[in-house]
Amino acid sequence: EDEKKAELLWSFGSELATLLIVSEATVVKAAAPEGALIGQSGIAALAQAADGCKCDRCWTVVKEGQSTEDGGFLCIRCLENIG
Numbered sequence: 001e002d003e004k005k006a007e008l009l010w011s012f013g014s015e016l017a018t019l020l021i022v023s024e025a026t027v028v029k030a031a032a033p034e035g036a037l038i039g040q041s042g043i044a045a046l047a048q049a050a051d052g053c054k055c056d057r058c059w060t061v062v063k064e065g066q067s068t069e070d071g072g073f074l075c076i077r078c079l080e081n082i083g
Contacts, residue, residue, distance in 0.1 A: 005041065009027040023050035053065060055074055058077070
């Protein structure tokens with residue numbers, strides 16, 4: 001049962017963070033870390049502040065991106081989307 005839950009989460013790959021509306025998400029099969037919230041499903045989640053810069057367009061905190069002429073910052077995904 002736990003293996004099926006983990007495989008489902010892994011199946012989202014890099015899109016899991018987008019689905020969860022967070023900057024980064026990692027699935028780990030291990031005991032719940034200290035401070036984690038454990039849901040009724042038995043899945044534990046631990047939220048931590050992300051490292052990087054906040055994109056002015058999508059508000060995602062990322063390590064890679066580009067400063068804009070007006071002193072802002074855009075992530076790679078937003079730069080690709082606005083062309």
